[in-house]
Amino acid sequence: MNNKKLLILGGYGNTGRLIARLLLQETNAELILAGRSITKAEDLVRQLNGDFEGNRVTGIHSDASDAESLKQAFHGVDLVLVASSTAIYAECVAVAALEVGIDYMDIQYSTEKTSLLKSMTSEIEKSGRCFITDGGFHPGLPAALVHYVAQHYDKLEKALVGSVIKVNWAGLSVTESTAYEFMSELADYESLVYKKGKWQKARFQGMLDFITMDFGRGFGRQYAVPMFLEEMRSIPETYPSLSETGFYVGGFNWFVDWLVFPLAAILLKLFPRRAAKPTTRLMSWGLKTFSKPPYGTLLRVESAGTKDGRPITKDVTLYHEDGYMFTAIPVVACLLQYLDGSIRKPGFWTQANIVEPNRLMDDMERMGVDVTSQGQ
Numbered sequence: 001m002n003n004k005k006l007l008i009l010g011g012y013g014n015t016g017r018l019i020a021r022l023l024l025q026e027t028n029a030e031l032i033l034a035g036r037s038i039t040k041a042e043d044l045v046r047q048l049n050g051d052f053e054g055n056r057v058t059g060i061h062s063d064a065s066d067a068e069s070l071k072q073a074f075h076g077v078d079l080v081l082v083a084s085s086t087a088i089y090a091e092c093v094a095v096a097a098l099e100v101g102i103d104y105m106d107i108q109y110s111t112e113k114t115s116l117l118k119s120m121t122s123e124i125e126k127s128g129r130c131f132i133t134d135g136g137f138h139p140g141l142p143a144a145l146v147h148y149v150a151q152h153y154d155k156l157e158k159a160l161v162g163s164v165i166k167v168n169w170a171g172l173s174v175t176e177s178t179a180y181e182f183m184s185e186l187a188d189y190e191s192l193v194y195k196k197g198k199w200q201k202a203r204f205q206g207m208l209d210f211i212t213m214d215f216g217r218g219f220g221r222q223y224a225v226p227m228f229l230e231e232m233r234s235i236p237e238t239y240p241s242l243s244e245t246g247f248y249v250g251g252f253n254w255f256v257d258w259l260v261f262p263l264a265a266i267l268l269k270l271f272p273r274r275a276a277k278p279t280t281r282l283m284s285w286g287l288k289t290f291s292k293p294p295y296g297t298l299l300r301v302e303s304a305g306t307k308d309g310r311p312i313t314k315d316v317t318l319y320h321e322d323g324y325m326f327t328a329i330p331v332v333a334c335l336l337q338y339l340d341g342s343i344r345k346p347g348f349w350t351q352a353n354i355v356e357p358n359r360l361m362d363d364m365e366r367m368g369v370d371v372t373s374q375g376q
């Protein structure tokens with residue numbers, strides 16, 4: 001059987017290059033690294049073909065805003081993995097994938113992108129393609145963690161998922177388009193929590209409805225605010241006994257959380273174009289200047305319910321010291337299930353809801369994620 005061929009858009013970016021390495025390590029897939037700089041693509045192609053056997057990597061120029069360049073690049077490919085900061089071009093990429101007849105996966109956090117792809121569900125189904133959105137850490141893992149703990153209960157009553165992302169931003173090079181995409185989404189996300197049987201809007205972008213969670217590992221108890229992720233929408237339908245669930249995102253540092261994001265949210269609403277550059281620069285400066293150790297990325301679920309008529313709890317914490325690795329690992333763990341055909345099916349799915357959670361957890365642990373569970 002021929003090896004599957006995957007094209008990674010943004011294949012030489014911070015996340016894309018780690019995904020490429022892990023795919024070469026974990027699978028026999030052939031890879032095409034794509035982006036707007038063929039020089040950067042080819043530099044990494046040389047490195048990877050030197051590090052892994054079989055000359056399985058090639059590079060290509062492709063621009064997510066240019067339908068023709070995408071269609072040319074997609075010929076002969078099985079799946080495009082969108083690891084570029086190009087959520088605004090999601091329609092262009094998705095339409096090109098459907099026209100050429102290939103599968104699709106992306107890793108961006110963008111409410112607009114996800115609802116646009118959702119609106120294409122019937123075209124995706126008709127064409128028999130498999131589209132997986134919201135891959136990565138968050139989005140990507142919170143709902144999968146709920147599925148993982150739910151197996152321990154007869155009745156799952158509560159499942160709160162929280163994250164901490166503490167990165168040494170001063171040591172990172174992030175492109176302006178990525179920084180802008182990141183800031184605009186974090187300054188204006190939907191803030192919903194599921195309480196008393198319905199999704200409810202949190203107050204003042206969640207800042208008045210924060211929770212605290214003890215993440216351990218030197219991070220201790222941290223505050224986190226509600227952030228709605230599409231993958232969480234179906235959780236209460238899947239587990240009707242749930243009375244409380246939601247995803248809560250931890251802070252970056254006091255300056256960015258309490259000053260930059262609220263200010264950026266207002267300025268971007270009033271002056272979407274003019275405020276883009278200055279607010280992005282202010283956020284980048286705030287992240288680099290005020291982020292302090294310890295660094296690391298964690299995701300934790302705290303759950304409660306009953307089993308055999310007895311109340312029980314189960315808490316699971318996932319940790320990786322490197323936030324980019326912790327984004328790449330779940331993507332590759334999901335692709336392992338896609339590549340062997342066990343989860344590939346026509347339609348539009350989120351990573352967190354299409355994966356088999358036990359294998360996901362085992363594969364992530366093998367690739368370096370630290371998994372700890374506690375329960376009573």
Ligand SMILES: NC(=O)c1ccc[n+]([C@@H]2O[C@H](COP(=O)([O-])OP(=O)(O)OC[C@H]3O[C@@H](n4cnc5c(N)ncnc54)[C@H](OP(=O)(O)O)[C@@H]3O)[C@@H](O)[C@H]2O)c1
Pocket residue numbers: 009010011012013014015016034035036037040062063064065083084085086087107108109134135136137138139140173174175177178181182327
């Ligand atoms: N789900 C999660 O947990 C998670 C976590 C981290 C990041 N992300 C998302 O992952 C994406 C990448 O983040 P990153 O930090 O890896 O970014 P990055 O290091 O800045 O890399 C971005 C990549 O996208 C490429 N790119 C940008 N515009 C393009 C275009 N028009 N056409 C083709 N390629 C283009 C860049 O190459 P050129 O500029 O040379 O074209 C580069 O290779 C972002 O959307 C980010 O929000 C998700």
